Amino acid sequence: MGEALNGLKRSMMCGEVRETNVSQKITLMGWVQRNRKLGGLQFIDLRDRTGIMQIVFGEEINAEAFEKAKGVRPEYCIAVTGEVVLREAPNENLPTGLVELKCESLKVLSESETPPIYIKEGLDADERIRLKYRYLDLRRPDMQRIFMIRNKATKAVRDYLDNNGFLDIETPMLTKSTPEGARDYLVPSRNYPGMFYALPQSPQIFKQLLMVSGFDKYYQIVKCFRDEDLRANRQPEFTQVDLEMSFVDQDDVMALNEGLIAHVFKEVAGVDVKLPIKRMKYKEAMEKYGSDKPDLRFGMEIMNITEDVKDLDFVVFKSAIENGGSVRALCLKGGANLGRKQIDKLAEFVKTYKAKGLAWLQIKEDGVKSSIAKFLTEEVTNSIVKTTKAEAGDAILIVADKDSVVLQSLGALRLHLAKEFDLIKDKNEFNFTWITEFPLLEYDEEEGRYSAAHHPFTSPMDEDIDLLETNPGAVRAKAYDLVLNGEELGGGSIRIHDSALQKRMFKALGFTEESAQERFGFLIDAFKFGPPPHGGLAFGLDRMIMFLAGTENIKDVIAFPKNQNAFDYLSEAPNIVDKKQLDELGIEIAKKEN
């Protein structure tokens, strides 16, 4: 049973009441956090999205409200009217803790069954239950705070881009399927049975068309879709801050986006991002950190000890070097004390990254201990120690293999050690880096050809253009990623706007003129009509909010997320539909084969 408002108006929000309101008669509305009996009085903590306010009921204050209050249970939705007074026992921990409301009138707007989860901060409940009762999970103050942060962040993005001449333009959701990139979500067409739309993986082509149209600067905060098996922290539908600019080069796009990021982090988190954001070339990032998104909150760079060990009579090192690979190492400060079991675990860890094993040296007070002691000479040991700058008490952890395996496994080990040994000292640090000069092309071993590392419209660096035909793998792109604390926050590129260069690019990718036209026809056509030089960038908004809100679970920053199988526990989607609906679309459920 619920009482009607009947014209009753809320005066302010629960969390806003202060000493300045003392002796005012106000009306508050919200949810009952708890209801206690104390010294002949009834105390209700009333909650709304702004905070909690104490409401007091008593025989002397108002007998009817007092009686009614006794029956009120947690999560009832109520309205209370009364006078604000100073508390006898102030609560310094609460913004409203100096005052309370003496309730003269109480309306129970709606009752509540006992909720299946606690409405409190830092709840540790089964995720499935939280998702099924998402509307209750979202009542929890820490969840509410996240969506207030998300709201503030998107507003800050929009304000900044608007102030910088960007136009917010919507691109279509029902678009064309292209068998490129990730798997599309398809939408059957009713007007053209047997044909399908695809939900966009990104508005890439449309935003480039908008540049051809002369809109000059475009942005959109837009839903994108990928039907992939969901790794942790991926969702089938996610949100991008997508932008594109005309008549710009790489530095212009990067400068604009640095300003954007600085504005958002300042507005939302009060963080001063030091500009310009430092830059690191892809090659350096890979060599030093084994990653194109290095976490620079701690050091422990990968060091190349190939020269130091090249004459050792150790077959693992030798064959790696002879096959064009390398021997590299991490120096773990204080690692000399690791026990054998701990080191074995690290060896297991690097094996998941295809390393064959982990060699190690421990620089103890009483000398060097090593898994490859019998192959080492004192000279080589000293040389390794010197190159890795190891000191007494440290451990040197070594992988030898082809470069890609060495760098990837040591890069992963570096992050693993940082977590294991708590190497990141300042948990509140926001360490931004641009990664630049990405390879334009990646060699696809399976297909036996090059594919676009970014996408086929990414411009090569001017000085590398002539390598397109002679040494495609060495061509660097005008592409840039913004990395924060070891995560990719966003990325983009300058696009090719010259049709002759675009043709050379398609050729390098193994397209014939016909196959390129078939796949990218309408963009190629558009580029016949005076396309401007242009480039852009897209940020993952969900990830940005994760940083701003300090959560590591993407589901925390999406109001109604899906599980790892793209299932929605709340609405129970996907579900079975009427045969009539399928008939109209001209599709059938495939018979299962036994």
Next chain:
Amino acid sequence: MGEALNGLKRSMMCGEVRETNVSQKITLMGWVQRNRKLGGLQFIDLRDRTGIMQIVFGEEINAEAFEKAKGVRPEYCIAVTGEVVLREAPNENLPTGLVELKCESLKVLSESETPPIYIKEGLDADERIRLKYRYLDLRRPDMQRIFMIRNKATKAVRDYLDNNGFLDIETPMLTKSTPEGARDYLVPSRNYPGMFYALPQSPQIFKQLLMVSGFDKYYQIVKCFRDEDLRANRQPEFTQVDLEMSFVDQDDVMALNEGLIAHVFKEVAGVDVKLPIKRMKYKEAMEKYGSDKPDLRFGMEIMNITEDVKDLDFVVFKSAIENGGSVRALCLKGGANLGRKQIDKLAEFVKTYKAKGLAWLQIKEDGVKSSIAKFLTEEVTNSIVKTTKAEAGDAILIVADKDSVVLQSLGALRLHLAKEFDLIKDKNEFNFTWITEFPLLEYDEEEGRYSAAHHPFTSPMDEDIDLLETNPGAVRAKAYDLVLNGEELGGGSIRIHDSALQKRMFKALGFTEESAQERFGFLIDAFKFGPPPHGGLAFGLDRMIMFLAGTENIKDVIAFPKNQNAFDYLSEAPNIVDKKQLDELGIEIAKKEN
């Protein structure tokens, strides 16, 4: 072939150059609108989204640029650098018309083929060509202006709602199909073959859940989808300004939205919307204008002459009245001069609205002429003239039938006459009206039961609640539409938050407890946990922009629209997809039956 920017920076936009820039050396970039040879010089009109600037080339200014300029054709994308000087022959019609740029350096950034449509204002080209080459159509200044208006309007909406404590929260695009309302667009699930998501027709249920969660005030500018046969000015994907508020009644929601509309129309169009916006009850709108979205920019109300003619011995009127219907009329000022053919055409017009015919009286200088003269007495004629307030020179146009036919046909005739005889004097008027007190339920003749006029969560008016069981058709809803110049701009309602009342509503709609649970289960469940009183509204953003931009074609306000068959001429979506894609989804194209 395109030249690279090579670090060249744009100084300002073309439309921004003024006398204050004289003697400055600047760089502009844009598209060639035209290129003329005149008195040994070359003049290029350079265009970007802000306007046009004249660039002059000459042997004396810079011989190389001059030579290059001769080869430049319309829609080439170029960069020019030079000094701003005063024009010898100023053009007062152009904001930049007092100055020109003496070009010392020209870069052709990209060339253009001859465009298939003219890049000019007010183009009258085949829509199919315009849509196929949408990127060129969007280059036209009038199209660019529309998307700048759209950008400004969405910004104004967001700013206003943000200032009023609304949180921008995203709701899912992949959601549950419910066989209610319009036809869903379906999305096959790969993880659950044979099951489907649906694209949202509106975020209605999710926004109500957000109120249950205590977010208090929610808004979103969001894509919605309806797979319907497209009438003019409908698109399969469209954009809503969607909002919902807690602890409010109808007046609160209406006041907030009046403020929103006034802010947007002021910011974007400089229009002062007089607040409060006038209100009209549904019943009055139907009786006076035969429509729940009356165009109030002109009068010509429908008048009931049943009493005046009830004793006439004219079978058409008689049977209408005897069957519970009525006889009603419009008075067309100056209509006495209409010829027989013109009146016949009006009669044809009302027949498309199921009226059986149109009776008429013309009040001429020399007496009354009428299609029903032989049935009229002088007394009845005078009585009709008095009731309809007709004067010499006017025509009275009459329909007799059951009320719904009479009102609908005269309502339509009223709008038709307004267009035909140009009755709307002020074309720039924005005439806003709220329509209130809508019926809660509509009787569905086919199904033989009541259905929700708005949706099943709409609250009845307090004073009508007890009619739910006794006279459901008479129950009025706490629902409101905002009407502008005869079009519905938006609509909403206060929702039921009391579960006992919700049960009575479901019963009135013919649901059993089980069938209600099956259909609306997760919302019904949510309402067990203290839902707050709440209500909201949704505006059609596309239509709002049509008003602000002064266009009557919805395709003009959507960057990449589809045609009447939901086909995209630009990307050629929908299209055929690989069998592999369908196999993964567990669906097949249905075999055509012969």
